[in-house]
Amino acid sequence: MLDFIRGLKARALQRHDRATWMLFFRLAAGAVVLIVATTIFGNIAEDVATSDSIVQVDKTVADWFYQHTTPALTKVMLVITNMHGTLPVSMAVITLCAWLAWRRNWYWLLCVGLTVPEGMLLNVGMKYAFQRSRPSFDNQLLTLTTYSFPSGHVAGATLLYGVVVALLLPQVRSWKARALLVWVALFIVSVVAITRMYLGVHYLTDVLAAFAESIAWLALCITGVHAYWERKFWIAPPPS
Template sequence: MLNTVPSRLSRFLAARLSPEGELGLHLTVGLALLLAAAWIFGAIAADVVHGATITRVDVRLAHWFHERATPGFTRAMLFVTHWNGLAGSSVMGALLALWFWRRRARYWLIACLIAVPGGMLLNVALKHVFRRVRPSFDDPLLSLLTYSFPSGHTAAATVFYGLLACYLVRRVHAWRARVLVVTAAGAMVALVALSRMYLGVHYLSDVLAAAAEGAAWLAICITAVSTLHRRRLARGETSWSERTHAAEDLG
């Protein structure tokens, strides 16, 4: 009896770390990313609620950006922030969904249709939970009446560019190309976050929490859809068309 315990444990771990199967490595990695992102979000949210050190850093950094604003950089940041706003994110999400549909990548399409609008709704709900007031200046570069925490633009950028990066990483095989894809996606999220802080509509903690929120939500969506895809493959429930285009879909 005692000898069977280690063997069962080893079989369990082997199944969780296997790249094959319904509940293999993809689920393990997805849950790990979800837990890590959720923990980061919770830690930042707790610090904001209790007025920890990061809130004082927030105010100092907000004033630092505001005091160094220039007309040219302000125009550039306004372009970035408007391009990645509700309308821009919706258009980019719709175009990405259309691309998945034309490529018959139906599980990526499902992930996109869930992740992009779902992430926006989640962010609105979190804003009303925390109800944090935005930074305030006598001569603001941009004024908004909605709540500040967490940043909707940053969360949407994390979901969209993260989803796009996941798809491209699955499509390319050279490790340098994969690093370039992930780096580019991270740079776009950072640029959006910078635009929100520079324009004085979000604090540092707002954008950091939003990135964690977006990563957690994206991990949920991709892991769930990938598990559904693997389960249907394992049970032989996929059609000939789905098997033919399996290379386009989630692994």
């Protein structure tokens, strides 16, 4: 009986150590993603602010899209881009939060509630900080009066699909299915980015910066919530 009790204690301590290591591994992974994404955004923002050579690349890409517009393709691009505006993304977030609340999944409710709305507000703040004018053409397909850098549509899509992927990944066991899930999310975000450049309302650096900014915010929020939720593993002493 004594040996059985000792075995239980050893397994409990082992589980505690494993959970602690998993927590620190996730925190480290989140920190790496945050640092890399923030560095990428910072480099792009610096190049845009100083009108570096990348600005010429922006103009070249913008001109290429403008020269390859067609009425039929424009309709498709408008449908896709309108599906990822502020209102549709907000409605999707509200629906997801309502479902999570109904399921009493407070962990992911907190993740979604912190990640998407605040991330979109952060993007608005960035727009006013940089105040970059939008591309201008003779026959503008879409005219907007707000600032260009970074793209709000790409930020919203990245935040929404990013948090959905983070929510679904733990439920998927196959690595192939996980890879497919991530690929689909990246594909959709890329399509949204293309629609914004095609319609002449954003430069290449606008969409790239929005993606990097949103990935950094995703990493910060999800890692922070996970650390808060699992704090008992590194605050509470191991069982003795």
